[in-house]
Amino acid sequence: MTDIEAYMLKLGSQARSASREIAKATTAQKNSALQAIAEAIHCQCDQLLAANQLDLAAGHEKALESALMDRLELTEARIDAMIEGLRQVAALDDPVGAISDLKYRPSGIQVGRMRVPLGVIGIIYESRPNVTCEAASLCLKSGNATILRGGSEAIRSNQAIAECISQGLEAAGLNRHVVQVLDRVDREAVGKLITMPQYVDVIVPRGGKGLIERISNDAKVPVIKHLDGNCHLYIDDKADLEKSISVAVNAKTQRYGTCCTLESLLVASGIAEKVLPPLADQFQQHQVELRGCEKTRSIIDGVGEASEEDWETEYLAPVLSVKIVNDVDEAIDHINKYSSQHTDSIMTEDHSRAQRFLREVDSSSVMINTSTRFADGFEYGLGAEIGISTDKLHARGPVGLEGLTSQKYIVLGDGHIRQ
């Protein structure tokens, strides 16, 4: 057994036994731990900033990209946001122990379901130290133990945050192994983390497509995947013109880099000549590059040619592909073929087309007359989110506290026996 393997098995075994403790912790205990972690982070703000400075210096030396350096950086404002996030999670309802659907059966037994933690959650993410705190708080509140593996560039910041988390857990009388942050960031450690089902119940990878595909391929543990967001808006010929323009522009331009940003616009041929010219004007003002099908290019000038690849691409940039389709059928077919099953929306005033779109588009969020930018745990009222699942099993769409739990059956009898 290698050194790393032994280290990971030790962490796993500690997490498994801590998970038994946190599963039965009271809501008050978990909330007081969250408050104590917030307090520890508040008091140790200077140490966190100092540790982060070392990470930043090392990143500078390695000539990390500026986007990466930005995500790596902790500022006082970001630390305050972490503290505020902890307090918000403390204020959320505790999902654990909630009983639903308890009913009497003809045999006389009562059958219902109780919400319970998943157990041990492994989270693999990139070099954003605030994720350490956010992920830990959600897992803690939902009664799970967690093993966190952040990007190597943030290792000193993460260790400093981990120390605050441990202090908070202990202050609340909880096992410090409820949250463990890897201090070994080798690939081998990740490889082990995703292949020890005896200790880890689910893996949540956060990061680029490459990372997530690699993990899904190698894992022997279920993975809650968050893949890319190739999101569509279909403007039906029965759509309201003004609403359509406003929603399309918002969905594309409100923020370019999020997974619920619009990447592909479909327009019914019956409305294309009316809606595309004013839309093209607006996109030009926002300096959004359009890439269109042949028909699109015959209606508006200065549009590049969209290739097959464009229909599949999540640009995360001021670029939008545009295609003219015959009707809602062609729109649904196109979306079910090219969408990444993240978020897709229709603009229409026609009730039955809206209903068909809602039912037949096979994506984790399907919208009517709404900007795709709303696909987010906070906007949906989950209070927080650990990611947006594009999987079909277990959790689809934004994953909040409930997505970190499952339901077991409970049966209440009074000496009932089966005939």
Next chain:
Amino acid sequence: MTDIEAYMLKLGSQARSASREIAKATTAQKNSALQAIAEAIHCQCDQLLAANQLDLAAGHEKALESALMDRLELTEARIDAMIEGLRQVAALDDPVGAISDLKYRPSGIQVGRMRVPLGVIGIIYESRPNVTCEAASLCLKSGNATILRGGSEAIRSNQAIAECISQGLEAAGLNRHVVQVLDRVDREAVGKLITMPQYVDVIVPRGGKGLIERISNDAKVPVIKHLDGNCHLYIDDKADLEKSISVAVNAKTQRYGTCCTLESLLVASGIAEKVLPPLADQFQQHQVELRGCEKTRSIIDGVGEASEEDWETEYLAPVLSVKIVNDVDEAIDHINKYSSQHTDSIMTEDHSRAQRFLREVDSSSVMINTSTRFADGFEYGLGAEIGISTDKLHARGPVGLEGLTSQKYIVLGDGHIRQ
């Protein structure tokens, strides 16, 4: 590409496109297909029996075990039960399209969840031809396409049933590829089935532990596992004596071969001397062999010594392991260590101990004062079950129609844009 691989890819691609059709089929269409399948089976009863005779003759030649031969056999009564099963599934509520939790958010959008099919379900099972019909009917009703791979010994029976299913689907105007039964039963076909995530969304293996573990290990598709049932009953010192004896005897002896049969009895030391002697009498009458810990053996005579292995064993036979524990804490620890997380029950009249057991035992069904034999989709009111999941993600416990679906988010707006 091998021949089998090409065959499986063709089936997969047909299933994927059929899944789009069945997902949007109306409840009436699905029910009429189920009725038409029942009708086809009724009319072709003789052909089914003839095909089954060929399977039985081949099984006889291969000298299959009698238990296997029994499961393989179709009789008129079994065919009638298949027909009755189809009609029962037709009578169940359609889970697809049900909308729940639709609420207004402060932004003005309405957010809710809609129940949707999983897509394509692969089912791998042993040589019980009736499972072909049962599994197909549940997948069909829940709006999924399915690829069925039954045991090689039942191939002729399964093909005859498959023909009736195809006829029924076509009579209802549905795509015959909604249900496909493999006519190649090579291992390579299974290997391909569980590694084509582009065409298969989930695998449900039904069968022995070996089969399920092999599939879970090799699959690149999520698996809804149904592992073994090492079920426990804990008799607390505050339990009612009569109820405890009646429930323990029922849980062990009502049927020996089911996954919710009691396999291990835990008794609080405070009640052991009162409850064990009458229990031992009853078990003797039922010819159940007891294997006990040292303390058990000092209280009742003629009890063999339980080894560490006994605590882990699902006997599926008239054998029961018995252990005396100090209290509910030790019982919960023992169960969380040795149970297969299937079904575990406590006998107690003490409210807070019952509540602790309910919350802290980490199994898919947790019971109070009830025989473990109730852990079953019909008893729970699911109408039918495709298996009992001992997994933690997605579905836990008996899996009915709802377990073959998931929920997507739906968002209704009126031109809402994100600020």
